[in-house]
Amino acid sequence: MNHLMILAEEAGAATVVNEFEQTLLRILVVIIMFGLGAGLTPKDFGLALRRPWGLVIGWATQFLIMPLVTYLLIISVLLPFSTVEGILFVALGALIMGSVPAGTTSNLFTYFSKGNVALSVTMTVNSTLWAFIMTPAALFIYSNLLGLDESLSVPFSELALVIVGLIIPVGLGMILRRYSANVGAVIELIGSIVGLLFIPFLIIIWVPRNWQLLLTTEWPTYVIAIGMGVVGITVAYLIAKAIRLHPMNARTISLETGINNGPLAIAVVVAVYADNAGLDQILLVPALYSLFIVLISTAVTLVFRRANVAAEQKIPSLL
Amino acid sequence: MTERPWMEQYPADVPKEIVDLGYSNLPDLLQDSVDKYAKQTAFTQVMPNGMNGSLTYAQVDKHSDSFAKYLREQLKLKPGDRVAVQMPNNLSYPIVAFGIFKAGLVLVNTNPLYTPSEMIHQFRDSGARALVIIDMFADRLPEVLGKTNIETVVTVKISEFFPSVVAGVIRLVQKVWSRTLPKITVQHTPFQQALDMGSKTTADVPSYYKDVNLETTAALQYTGGTTGVSKGAMLTHGNLVANTMQMIAMNGKFIRPGVEVVLTALPLYHIFAFTVNLLGFYHVGARNILVPSPRPPGNMKRAFENYKITWLSGVNTLFNALLNERWFIERPPKHMVASAAGGMSLHDSVAIKWKEVTGTPIVEGFGLTETSPVLSFNPLGGKSKLGSIGIPVPSTDIRCVDEDGEPVAAGEPGELVAKGPQIMKGYWQRDDETANSIRDGWFHTGDIAEMDEDGYFKIVDRKKDMILVSGFNVYPNEVEELISSMPGVTEVGVIGFPDEKSGEKVHAFVVSSLREPSKDEIIAYCREHLAGYKVPSKITIVDELPKSPIGKILRRELRDGAIASDSNTQSKGA
Numbered sequence: 001m002n003h004l005m006i007l008a009e010e011a012g013a014a015t016v017v018n019e020f021e022q023t024l025l026r027i028l029v030v031i032i033m034f035g036l037g038a039g040l041t042p043k044d045f046g047l048a049l050r051r052p053w054g055l056v057i058g059w060a061t062q063f064l065i066m067p068l069v070t071y072l073l074i075i076s077v078l079l080p081f082s083t084v085e086g087i088l089f090v091a092l093g094a095l096i097m098g099s100v101p102a103g104t105t106s107n108l109f110t111y112f113s114k115g116n117v118a119l120s121v122t123m124t125v126n127s128t129l130w131a132f133i134m135t136p137a138a139l140f141i142y143s144n145l146l147g148l149d150e151s152l153s154v155p156f157s158e159l160a161l162v163i164v165g166l167i168i169p170v171g172l173g174m175i176l177r178r179y180s181a182n183v184g185a186v187i188e189l190i191g192s193i194v195g196l197l198f199i200p201f202l203i204i205i206w207v208p209r210n211w212q213l214l215l216t217t218e219w220p221t222y223v224i225a226i227g228m229g230v231v232g233i234t235v236a237y238l239i240a241k242a243i244r245l246h247p248m249n250a251r252t253i254s255l256e257t258g259i260n261n262g263p264l265a266i267a268v269v270v271a272v273y274a275d276n277a278g279l280d281q282i283l284l285v286p287a288l289y290s291l292f293i294v295l296i297s298t299a300v301t302l303v304f305r306r307a308n309v310a311a312e313q314k315i316p317s318l319l
Numbered sequence: 320m321t322e323r324p325w326m327e328q329y330p331a332d333v334p335k336e337i338v339d340l341g342y343s344n345l346p347d348l349l350q351d352s353v354d355k356y357a358k359q360t361a362f363t364q365v366m367p368n369g370m371n372g373s374l375t376y377a378q379v380d381k382h383s384d385s386f387a388k389y390l391r392e393q394l395k396l397k398p399g400d401r402v403a404v405q406m407p408n409n410l411s412y413p414i415v416a417f418g419i420f421k422a423g424l425v426l427v428n429t430n431p432l433y434t435p436s437e438m439i440h441q442f443r444d445s446g447a448r449a450l451v452i453i454d455m456f457a458d459r460l461p462e463v464l465g466k467t468n469i470e471t472v473v474t475v476k477i478s479e480f481f482p483s484v485v486a487g488v489i490r491l492v493q494k495v496w497s498r499t500l501p502k503i504t505v506q507h508t509p510f511q512q513a514l515d516m517g518s519k520t521t522a523d524v525p526s527y528y529k530d531v532n533l534e535t536t537a538a539l540q541y542t543g544g545t546t547g548v549s550k551g552a553m554l555t556h557g558n559l560v561a562n563t564m565q566m567i568a569m570n571g572k573f574i575r576p577g578v579e580v581v582l583t584a585l586p587l588y589h590i591f592a593f594t595v596n597l598l599g600f601y602h603v604g605a606r607n608i609l610v611p612s613p614r615p616p617g618n619m620k621r622a623f624e625n626y627k628i629t630w631l632s633g634v635n636t637l638f639n640a641l642l643n644e645r646w647f648i649e650r651p652p653k654h655m656v657a658s659a660a661g662g663m664s665l666h667d668s669v670a671i672k673w674k675e676v677t678g679t680p681i682v683e684g685f686g687l688t689e690t691s692p693v694l695s696f697n698p699l700g701g702k703s704k705l706g707s708i709g710i711p712v713p714s715t716d717i718r719c720v721d722e723d724g725e726p727v728a729a730g731e732p733g734e735l736v737a738k739g740p741q742i743m744k745g746y747w748q749r750d751d752e753t754a755n756s757i758r759d760g761w762f763h764t765g766d767i768a769e770m771d772e773d774g775y776f777k778i779v780d781r782k783k784d785m786i787l788v789s790g791f792n793v794y795p796n797e798v799e800e801l802i803s804s805m806p807g808v809t810e811v812g813v814i815g816f817p818d819e820k821s822g823e824k825v826h827a828f829v830v831s832s833l834r835e836p837s838k839d840e841i842i843a844y845c846r847e848h849l850a851g852y853k854v855p856s857k858i859t860i861v862d863e864l865p866k867s868p869i870g871k872i873l874r875r876e877l878r879d880g881a882i883a884s885d886s887n888t889q890s891k892g893a
Binding site: 041043047177181182184185186188189246248312313314 | 481649
């Protein structure tokens with residue numbers, strides 16, 4: 001049930017990607033995670049666990065800041081300026097999107113941003129486990145504040161799938177690297193090339209089919225779908241910098257916070273609200289967010305990479 | 320006090336004298352390692368992403384035989400002919416260098432970053448007949464070759480001897496992504512083809528070097544020396560064998576035969592890594608981890624992660640760079656025994672922090688290209704003194720002398736002069752310069768040093784860099800070290816500039832990334848810690864300092880540039 005993408009061929013009709021694309025996406029994600037794993041050693045994880053500050057901060061930005069950011073965007077932009085009927089369904093979808101943990105996309109962008117991939121993967125696993133409690137809790141609090149009486153449970157199978165899909169390829173990659181640094185380096189290279197292709201691939205399968213959706217969506221919804229990522233990444237980065245985390249970890253936490261698991265949010269919505277009349281509207285923000293977060297993260301990654309190069313030690317030629 | 324107080328300082332397992340080298344030339348020395356360690360890994364080249372290739376001692380031996388045969392039979396080079404080698408650290412390097420020695424030819428190490436005019440000078444001066452060059456830099460050849468005696472060009476790939484799939488990936492990345500493979504327009508022979516030709520030739524390799532003895536020149540090692548014009552130090556087989564044995568002997572039981580894994584991040588074309596890593600650690604059956612380029616320092620991360628490094632040779636810049644890398648401080652190598660520093664003075668702060676982070680010492684040594692290079696080292700098994708270049712290695716005599724060549728008292732500064740089996744035969748085709756630097760068998764280093772009561776030496780400064788302020792000697796190192804200890808300061812270069820009243824005055828060039836401290840703060844700090852005449856009269860904040868290939872600050876270039884950039888300089892009354 002891990003739906004990776006929704007399509008609305010006609011406004012109001014949500015469908016999922018076809019079987020072939022879904023399989024392909026899954027394979028790509030596994031290859032990417034395999035490649036990321038091949039760049040890591042057990043020591044990398046040991047370090048993230050031994051000094052869990054990054055994890056704690058990441059947990060807080062993920063489950064406290066991100067839902068709050070979403071809520072504030074809802075009450076300041078979406079509700080006052082929207083003219084659409086049933087806007088609360090849209091708001092509910094946004095809240096779900098803001099309350100789910102990060103997914104593998106954040107790991108990939110952390111890799112490209114020269115962040116701390118081990119921390120990123122650890123944070124994803126950690127927050128996905130916590131999601132069992134924290135996602136319903138955040139949703140309960142903020143939906144109540146909106147006057148909605150929503151309670152939802154996140155299907156445990158969805159979370160387990162995320163974790164298994166993460167740990168197995170990463171673990172295998174690490175084992176292969178240990179066995180042969182050459183095999184590891186080649187897999188890492190392949191993973192990063194696939195990762196590079198993955199971004200345009202997502203956009204190509206998303207945009208044409210949801211063209212109508214893009215045309216009919218009103219601006220307050222855009223603001224929230226785009227704003228969640230932008231504000232989430234920015235705020236988390238500022239917090240991480242303020243407590244003087246290493247730039248590498250600050251980049252990691254900010255991406256990990258701002259990039260939430262779109263497919264997971266969609267899966268949760270479909271599982272819980274399948275029979276709800278407002279399903280399409282609930283799915284609206286998760287669907288838009290899933291597209292825009294890829295674009296936003298690409299831009300942020302370019303900025304982070306430049307900062308990384310600038311901060312790199314310039315030593316004289318020893319060559 | 321005895322004339323050689325250091326004799327008392329040698330640890331029990333270090334001989335005071337190496338009476339018999341035990342080898343008649345370099346091929347003889349190399350053969351000994353192959354006999355003992357044939358199946359062990361001799362070299363592993365590690366790329367920044369962890370891709371790697373390896374050669375065993377037996378493979379190095381076989382391929383270098385082939386290359387020797389190629390040079391002698393295919394190229395018809397004659398004993399004593401020069402072969403220039405211009406490449407970064409890679410698996411082909413030892414094969415080429417050892418092949419040249421086995422062929423009875425002379426190795427001319429050349430910096431791959433040389434400009435065409437520097438290449439022309441070195442190739443012409445040495446009269447090299449063949450050139451082995453990394454393909455990445457071969458685009459400079461069209462304007463160079465015509466002005467030299469080079470008849471044959473052999474091109475080497477960075478991925479030579481890697482597993483074929485990995486080599487293919489590296490090649491593809493070089494072509495498509497990094498675009499570091501220029502089109503080579505001159506006639507050239509790929510290295511593998513040269514080896515093939517050599518291996519198919521039947522010839523008796525030992526016959527090439529049967530007449531090579533300890534007096535035979537093995538390498539022309541170019542150096543700016545004291546006059547600035549690059550000239551070739553003639554290092555003999557005897558010089559290099561002796562210095563290898565001296566370096567190994569000095570470290571006693573701390574270099575364990577057949578066990579060590581040494582990280583070679585310094586370039587092998589430089590005499591330090593050449594003797595210490597390539598010859599020394601090969602001799603003891605170590606595994607040499609070759610890093611083609613340690614810039615940026617992150618390039619060394621995978622080498623440290625994937626191999627149990629036990630020894631590291633480096634310069635102050637390299638140690639300092641590693642200590643500024645997060646990955647290095649968080650996960651320092653666990654299997655280190657010690658590190659050797661040379662090439663430039665090791666800052667106390669770096670040595671202390673290194674010990675804190677890795678739990679292992681850096682022993683500082685001293686030497687010059689002309690001395691193969693090691694003259695002195697702190698004995699790892701004995702007393703190691705911070706800020707000192709240690710005591711003379713076995714069979715080496717060092718003195719500090721005055722202008723008349725008379726030894727000065729302990730604690731007094733004088734020019735460091737040295738005698739020993741590692742002192743070069745002379746400068747290639749420059750008899751005047753040879754006569755000027757080697758007098759009565761003593762090689763004059765041009766460095767000002769002091770010896771303490773225990774026989775430990777300390778470099779005060781370069782003779783030519785000494786600044787004379789109103790008749791007082793100012794040693795730039797002292798001022799540099801003080802300013803570089805200020806937070807925010809990355810690097811400092813200090814020179815003298817002419818002044819009507821005092822003869823010379825002190826000018827400091829400071830690199831500080833954050834523009835802090837200010838010039839006033841620097842001057843105030845100097846006033847607090849230095850005698851008045853040593854305090855800089857001028858401070859110039861610069862983005863970077865001119866450096867030599869191994870990261871030494873080039874004060875000569877600062878002096879040349881100081882006049883040109885004078886308008887940018889803010890003058891301060893001292």
